[in-house]
Amino acid sequence: MSEQRITATPAARQAIARLRAERGSGVMFVQSGGCCAGSTPMCYAEGEFVIGDIDVLLGSIDSSPFYIDRRLDEAWHQEQFVLDVADGEPEDFSLAAGDNLHFVTRQPPCAVPAD
């Protein structure tokens, strides 16, 4: 097992706990690569997205695995990721992180906005 490269803010962990309770099942995350989805992580029902050999597991947050495409990971050369939530609806097929909230990934710690 490789080192854990993803951590989560309390707000993200609460959102995951709420999603799991509402849905009665787990969730998974896949980092998107930009475009209209704005480099946000996609949150899916656990097992919804078929993971391939091309994907890297960055770690798990409360049993929710977080993956990134190895090619993106290499291009981004970002060591640590922080899962957080922000205002606004999610893009594409991602589950929301709550009412009018979506998941985001940030760089630790300087990129976390003061508010």
Add this chain to the structure above:
Amino acid sequence: MKYSAPGTPASIVEVAPRYENFIGGKWLAPTQGKYRVDLSPATAKPITEVADSTPEDVELALDAAHAAKDGWGEASATQRAEVLNAIADVIEKNKESLAVAESWENGKPVRETLAADIPLMVDHFRYFAAAARAEEGRSTEIEKDLIAYHFREPLGVVGQIIPFNFPLLMAAWKLAPALAAGNCSVLKPASPTPWSVLKLMETIEDVLPPGVINVVTGPGAEIGKALAANTRIAKVSFTGETVTGRLIMQYAAQNLIPSTVELGGKSPNIFFSDVMAHDDEFFDKAIEGLVLFAFNKGEVCTAPSRALIQADIYEEFMARCLARIAAIRQGNPLDTDTQMGPQVSKQQIEKISSYVDIGRNEGAEVLIGGSRAKMEGEFADGYYFQPTVLKGENKMRVFQEEIFGPVLAVTTFADDEEALAIANDTLYGLGAGVWTRDGTRAYKMGRKIKAGRVWTNCYHQYPAGAAFGGYKISGIGRENHRMMLDHYSQTKNLLVSYSTKPLGLF
């Protein structure tokens, strides 16, 4: 001139308090009766409400599409072309109101929607009307008395999912070839921009047979999968982001249906020294070619978001470009003088800001812009970002990741070989630009760049008839060309024997 905001008394665009789904030629309330607010990014204030649909609504749309598919599939090419031409005519007649609706909901300046988005839609429907009429099946005399006839047959009902950056034009890109080939569609607009597509349906509903186009609005997590993974679609077509593209292809694989995915990009725009050989009209065009990173506020999959400039002209060329960028007029998207409107959503503008920070932390130099643009009055809360240029190196994240905003990453190169190496050092391969007065160099570069579209001495032109699509992780399939009729058809072969002789095997 300034157009009035939709819904205000002086506006040419009427706004209803709420919009339902367009299914089977009728406006149907969402099954669960839920609606969501639709905002204008210029003011961050509501325009209207649209259906917040659920999977039941997707099923209703599929019911309507299936009810219509035999009639539409059996209509002659002449009849289908008549409908496509009628759609084009009515869009053209309502060009201004559709342009204003599109600008107000998406934030793109109305000078762009008037000059590009809406005329391109019209052209697109006419192109596919013509392509459908001009199609011919092929027959082959395999042997003297054995003939292979090939017919194109519609797939049936297709699912189409479009992004927020060109809501109307992407609808046209998807719908025109699907309909031309005899299919019926269930279309899902992007969550931030459903309304202009519904205004389009209002505009064309009288010339459209019921059930041929059905539009369901709502969140992707609820209805995106309900459509894309549905066993009642015969093809899925998607424009958007790469992870979702993979998910779409996964659903298509599970149902054994074809898919077309147009995904992200990080397109290089290459300027060779000789663009500055004369200070003439062509040089002026090249400057505009660089500044086109700000077209549609950078929310374009093919945005020329990496400028590669030959080192010996860098200082002088960039100075001229920065002067042009500094002169970009931001403001009310409904003012025909405005050149850049707001980003589509709060999420987008926050992401763009964070990328500029990432660039700064990596050592990129901010040549211009770099923060939110302050606007006055009713636009003070709009999602405006300054056109921004970052100077750095191609390994930096801001050169590798798709920012989807008005942020240009600039670097230099020494010679053709280095230009090519930098251009191709990306995961993506959607677009590219090459600017030079040397035709041989332009041709050679264009052929060696791994991208589906290489604009040569131009950029951001999207005429029907020029195939568009990605290499590498920018997607699979092409749009905007008659070859799309293949992507939206089955091939039926009748192998007919005119001989009376048995094979003699049994």
